[in-house]
Amino acid sequence: MLSRSEIKEILLAAGIVLKKHRGQVFITNRRVLTEMVEGGLEGWGRQAAVYEFGTGLGNLTRALAQRAAFVFSVEVDPQLHRQALRLLRDL
Numbered sequence: 001m002l003s004r005s006e007i008k009e010i011l012l013a014a015g016i017v018l019k020k021h022r023g024q025v026f027i028t029n030r031r032v033l034t035e036m037v038e039g040g041l042e043g044w045g046r047q048a049a050v051y052e053f054g055t056g057l058g059n060l061t062r063a064l065a066q067r068a069a070f071v072f073s074v075e076v077d078p079q080l081h082r083q084a085l086r087l088l089r090d091l
Contacts, residue, residue: 001059002087004028010057010087016079024077027059037063044068055084065091 002010007026011018018024027033037060041048048068055061055075061084064071071091075081 058088
């Protein structure tokens with residue numbers, strides 16, 4: 001999981017400026033991330049297919065991929081999309 005400082009570093013290095021109108025936020029609290037994944041997949045287990053809108057840098061995407069059979073994630077910001085591809089290429 002990327003920390004808040006790692007996210008800031010990546011955004012700065014890539015010249016990415018977040019767009020408020022897109023509601024771009026990043027989950028950096030492991031407990032919150034775990035609760036989101038466990039709550040969202042409760043009752044589904046490993047057979048779940050998950051559709052995520054707003055990949056960001058992939059913290060939630062990676063956590064979902066560890067628990068679901070399939071994750072389809074869409075990121076509309078081209079700069080974040082490029083970074084997500086780079087950061088999640090091992091999945």
